Amino acid sequence: MTVRTEPGRRWNSQTLLAAALLIVGGLLLWSAVRAEGDFGLQGPRLAPVVITSAWVVAAAVHLIMQLRPRPEAQEEARAGEEHEPDRPGWLAPLGVLAALAGFAIALEYAGFVVSAALFTVVTARVLGSRNLLRDVIVAIVLPIAIYLSFTRLLDIFLPAGVFPL
Incomplete structure (x- = not known):
């Protein structure tokens, strides 16, 4: 599923996955922050907050990278041809x-x-x-x-x- 918004920018499965990961990560981070317990090294809250924060940052970076126009995609759009990089198959x-x-x-x-x-x-x-x-x-x-x-x-x-x- 690919919906073109402008040359070099598109909503595809990777963009939707990044958005979903960002939303789920945000919800998990909110849950981890609101949990009871100590934020100390031995407390039960520090690790979930750190891990879900990293998750949110990684998902946000992935989403931004998917939404940014790519120069090679703009050239391809002008040339009228699509080129998908080699990706692993179904196996x-x-x-x-x-x-x-x-x-x-x-x-x-x-x-x-x-x-x-x-x-x-x-x-x-x-x-x-x-x-x-x-x-x-x-x-x-x-x-x-x-x-x-x-x-x-x-x-x-x-x-x-x-x-x-």
């Missing part, structure tokens, strides 16, 4: 689901860091990434940072598996 959600199932199985045997690294690379490839070096770097750095954050800062232990830190 991508099944690929992500299979990767998630593999992550859940590997988590028990290989631990969080290895499982998350494999999941990150496979999911990026399924969703259309063609930069393997970037995928591998992110797949190494991100799970290690998450693992150390949870185990060292939050005292929440994730499965160490074959790569204990």
